[in-house]
Amino acid sequence: MINATEPEERAYLEEIKEKLALAIKRVDDAVRQYSSDLREKKRYIHEHQSGMDEADMVAADQSINRMAFTGEAAVARKRKLFKLGQSPYFGRIDFRTPNQEQALPVYIGVHSFVDELQRQSFIYDWRVPIASMFYDFELGEAFYSTPSGTVSGSITLKRQYKIRDGRLEFMLENDVNIHDDVLQRELAKSSDDKMKNIVATIQRDQNAVIRNETDPVMVIQGVAGSGKTSIALHRMAFLLYRFRDTIAAKDLLIISPNKVFADYISNVLPELGEEHIPEMGMEELAADLLENRYPFQSFFEQVSALLESPHPAFIERIQFKSSFEFLSQLNQFLLHIENTYFTITELRVGKVVVPRQVIEQKFRTYHRVPLLKRFPLVSQDIRDYVRNATGRKLSGQEKGTIGEAIPRMFRLHQLMDLYRDFYRWLGQPALFRFDPNRGLEYADVFPLIYLRLRLEGISSYDHVKHLLVDEMQDYTPVQYAVLSRLFRCRKTILGDVSQTVNPYSASSAETIERVFPQAEVVRLFRSYRSTLEITAFAQRLRPNPDILPLERHGPAPVLAHCASLGEEVAAIRQLLADFKSSGNHSLGIICKTLRQAEQLHRELAALGGVHLLTAESTTFKEGVVITTAHLAKGLEFDEVIVPFASDRVYKTEVDKSMLYVACTRAMHRLTLTYTGVLTAFLPA
Numbered sequence: 001m002i003n004a005t006e007p008e009e010r011a012y013l014e015e016i017k018e019k020l021a022l023a024i025k026r027v028d029d030a031v032r033q034y035s036s037d038l039r040e041k042k043r044y045i046h047e048h049q050s051g052m053d054e055a056d057m058v059a060a061d062q063s064i065n066r067m068a069f070t071g072e073a074a075v076a077r078k079r080k081l082f083k084l085g086q087s088p089y090f091g092r093i094d095f096r097t098p099n100q101e102q103a104l105p106v107y108i109g110v111h112s113f114v115d116e117l118q119r120q121s122f123i124y125d126w127r128v129p130i131a132s133m134f135y136d137f138e139l140g141e142a143f144y145s146t147p148s149g150t151v152s153g154s155i156t157l158k159r160q161y162k163i164r165d166g167r168l169e170f171m172l173e174n175d176v177n178i179h180d181d182v183l184q185r186e187l188a189k190s191s192d193d194k195m196k197n198i199v200a201t202i203q204r205d206q207n208a209v210i211r212n213e214t215d216p217v218m219v220i221q222g223v224a225g226s227g228k229t230s231i232a233l234h235r236m237a238f239l240l241y242r243f244r245d246t247i248a249a250k251d252l253l254i255i256s257p258n259k260v261f262a263d264y265i266s267n268v269l270p271e272l273g274e275e276h277i278p279e280m281g282m283e284e285l286a287a288d289l290l291e292n293r294y295p296f297q298s299f300f301e302q303v304s305a306l307l308e309s310p311h312p313a314f315i316e317r318i319q320f321k322s323s324f325e326f327l328s329q330l331n332q333f334l335l336h337i338e339n340t341y342f343t344i345t346e347l348r349v350g351k352v353v354v355p356r357q358v359i360e361q362k363f364r365t366y367h368r369v370p371l372l373k374r375f376p377l378v379s380q381d382i383r384d385y386v387r388n389a390t391g392r393k394l395s396g397q398e399k400g401t402i403g404e405a406i407p408r409m410f411r412l413h414q415l416m417d418l419y420r421d422f423y424r425w426l427g428q429p430a431l432f433r434f435d436p437n438r439g440l441e442y443a444d445v446f447p448l449i450y451l452r453l454r455l456e457g458i459s460s461y462d463h464v465k466h467l468l469v470d471e472m473q474d475y476t477p478v479q480y481a482v483l484s485r486l487f488r489c490r491k492t493i494l495g496d497v498s499q500t501v502n503p504y505s506a507s508s509a510e511t512i513e514r515v516f517p518q519a520e521v522v523r524l525f526r527s528y529r530s531t532l533e534i535t536a537f538a539q540r541l542r543p544n545p546d547i548l549p550l551e552r553h554g555p556a557p558v559l560a561h562c563a564s565l566g567e568e569v570a571a572i573r574q575l576l577a578d579f580k581s582s583g584n585h586s587l588g589i590i591c592k593t594l595r596q597a598e599q600l601h602r603e604l605a606a607l608g609g610v611h612l613l614t615a616e617s618t619t620f621k622e623g624v625v626i627t628t629a630h631l632a633k634g635l636e637f638d639e640v641i642v643p644f645a646s647d648r649v650y651k652t653e654v655d656k657s658m659l660y661v662a663c664t665r666a667m668h669r670l671t672l673t674y675t676g677v678l679t680a681f682l683p684a
């Protein structure tokens with residue numbers, strides 16, 4: 001066997017590092033050559049500019065661009081090689097097909113490394129087909145799929161390595177399931193400031209999601225900490241690799257809940273050697289789709305309003321607009337306006353009378369065109385009709401008459417008027433509240449966009465080739481209907497219905513399936529983030545008998561009763577001091593409302609290094625963070641403190657959701673502090 005023993009492996013690692021160093025040197029030389037050629041070329045052009053014609057200039061430009069492009073590619077390659085030098089590979093399988101005499105080792109890393117001189121693959125990218133067996137199989141029979149068919153054989157050896165800064169820290173041989181051991185070590189570590197890649201320990205069910213190439217829509221419903229976001233990002237990296245000839249990072253789009261989250265996850269793709277993927281929030285998308293014509297309340301403001309003053313009529317409006325019933329009513333209304341808002345009459349233009357039937361027939365011709373876009377088309381056809389009838393060109397005035405008369409045959413043209421009419425048609429005008437000073441309620445934003453999409457058509461996102469939607473539970477059927485019409489591409493949609501920040505407008509995987517009947521729904525029950533003690537504690541808030549926590553232990557969550565607010569703040573100060581000497585890196589103090597978070601921030605700011613995250617924040621901060629459960633969604637911390645966990649603060653369904661989200665952010669340690677009586681959501 002090749003490299004059977006640990007000393008042999010160590011020697012082999014040195015050998016690979018040398019090869020990598022050599023490869024880096026070659027790239028360096030090449031880069032130097034490119035830049036000197038480029039300089040030379042530019043100098044030449046500069047000097048000979050006057051004698052060059054346009055064609056020469058274009059050719060020169062092209063050649064400069066080509067050179068710059070090759071130079072950039074070389075720099076990117078160098079970056080990858082350098083990274084491999086730090087940690088060339090994390091796994092190995094020895095695989096033998098029936099017609100091979102000996103099993104050959106397949107070393108697996110974050111990138112591939114092929115020695116061009118020897119024409120030999122030393123390291124396989126984790127995304128190549130053969131590497132999938134590392135995640136899918138233990139020792140024994142195994143197979144992998146390639147575009148040209150399935151390859152079967154057997155795995156005779158499987159190893160995992162932890163190589164850091166070029167040094168082999170440990171190496172594990174597996175006869176049973178080594179993944180667990182390495183996984184445990186990874187999970188027990190304290191978190192860095194941002195989300196990490198998990199290539200070395202991707203689990204089998206996760207791998208299936210990451211490598212799924214066939215389903216047009218994947219919906220991932222996974223319990224808190226099941227790795228949904230991680231998997232989705234690895235899936236993007238996989239698709240970028242698998243379809244590298246047709247999909248680039250700029251062709252993907254991530255819809256993320258907020259900028260802090262976007263920043264938090266922004267490291268993963270670059271770590272995997274891919275470029276940054278464009279990202280936008282739902283509100284940004286909404287503003288764009290409404291062309292900034294109508295100011296509106298944000299989702300964060302909607303949830304804050306629910307937390308601070310949950311008015312029954314407000315809740316009713318939200319609930320209704322989050323239902324399937326609402327979407328089908330909107331669709332019926334669209335039919336209704338199509339059938340009843342037209343009053344088509346004959347049209348006189350000079351001496352010509354255009355009969356009603358002709359105009360009707362023209363409108364029918366364009367029934368596939370969005371309704372509000374038909375008028376200019378019909379107007380043009382009628383002009384042609386009149387021109388043919390008169391046998392002469394039309395005057396400006398005649399053209400104008402037609403251009404004005406045709407749209408007038410439809411009752412309303414303003415989107416907002418139509419939307420308002422919808423509620424009249426429903427017989428529920430009170431369900432639409434519009435205060436021009438405060439803008440639209442958030443619950444009205446996507447219904448209005450939906451109307452616009454159906455009535456005017458929008459094609460500005462046709463370039464997107466894969467859409468990733470995180471925190472799917474917080475979007476309503478109308479929002480999905482908009483996404484489905486706007487993004488005709490493949491989609492990966494993920495979330496957890498237990499972690500909604502607004503139970504009145506939550507969507508489950510089943511809801512989403514109704515919008516995307518072709519979706520493949522995957523459910524993940526294994527939870528990786530928190531210790532068993534923390535997961536068990538969070539289960540008291542939202543029991544889920546199917547959850548499978550990983551067997552990892554830590555201190556039991558603490559419920560700290562305090563005699564007064566002053567004492568509570570003092571207790572939190574003490575917890576902060578303990579944290580600073582604990583060796584942990586991140587601490588999240590997660591409140592229910594922004595007001596509480598701001599208040600606590602004022603109390604603790606003097607300690608220094610305490611960051612307040614608000615809806616306006618754009619970057620994730622290392623160390624101690626004070627924020628709300630809503631904004632902490634998707635993030636994780638070594639330690640979490642949930643202040644004010646009393647029955648006065650956590651009493652409604654929305655409050656309970658917030659508490660669940662807050663507690664499930666903790667990886668290793670969780671403390672809840674309160675004064676008075678503990679929230680009833682945590683019965684003893």
Ligand SMILES: Nc1ncnc2c1ncn2[C@@H]1O[C@H](COP(=O)(O)OP(=O)(O)OP(=O)(O)O)[C@@H](O)[C@H]1O
Pocket residue numbers: 183186187196198201202203206222223224225226227228229230231495496499528529633634635636664
């Ligand atoms: N296979 C794995 N190997 C190592 N770590 C993993 C693995 N799967 C998940 N994790 C870790 O578990 C934690 C939770 O992952 P992630 O944030 O992707 O989960 P999530 O399902 O999106 O969580 P939530 O819905 O609660 O926000 C992260 O620290 C992630 O690195």
